[in-house]
Amino acid sequence: MDEKLSTKSVADAVEEALRHRILVGAERPGSVVTEVAVAARFGVGRPTAKAAVEHLVNDGLLIRTGRRGCVVAEVGADDIADLYRSRLMIERQVHARLAELEIVPSDATLANATLRHGAESDDAELVVSADVDFHLALVRAFGSPRVQRMHAPLMAEAHVCMARVQAKQLLTAETIADEHDRILGSIAAGDVTAADRYTADHLNHARDKLLEVMHREAAELGAAERAERQTG
Secondary structure, three states: OOOOOOOOOHHHHHHHHHHHHHHOOOOOOOOEEEHHHHHHHHOOOHHHHHHHHHHHHHOOOEEEOOOOEEEEOOOOHHHHHHHHHHHHHHHHHHHHHHHHHOOOOHHHHHHHHHHHHHHHOOOHHHHHHHHHHHHHHHHHHHOOHHHHHHHHHHHHHHHHHHHHHHHOOOOOHHHHHHHHHHHHHHHHOOOHHHHHHHHHHHHHHHHHHHHHHHHHHHHHHHHHHHHHHHHO
16 A cells, blocks of 8 residues: 655655654664565655665665665664764764854754653654754754765664664653753853763763663573573
């Protein structure tokens, strides 16, 4: 059955809808996604489905396995460590520069207010999208199209991690919003050192929570497999 779409163009709509399915877990890590299946699901032609899939491949959410299909990316511990290391390289420099200029972008403030609203209404999807918007807004305020282009695909991957943080309740939305406010406050005060410290603390906090649960899950899986071999 076709799923309804509503965005500026059909190709953008398919990409947005497929991205949403990945982020909410409807398309599980490791599951196969083909252009034929995407075209059938959304009632579009193969070229449109191909364009949507390619965008998600470029963003790192899908990995092409051959000429015919892709799989939903599985984000491992090494991927998370590398992702957050890469984000730190960009975002610490950006936030420090914004603090030097005392530039607090209004859309970042709005995004954090939206995040708090999502927390109050228990809307995890709104929390995650507002969290992403907050970080994109700060990089956008830096005023470099090249930095934005480097940062955007990182945030596409980070979106998956942020969704997992909320799904696993690793950090409360209120905690995330409070950490955002400390970053904004240091930028408004022109405190470059504090902006750098709060940015590092914020990203490392999320990274460490994700790695902690991944290591725990891996240990539990290993224990279950050993127990199964012993009883088998």
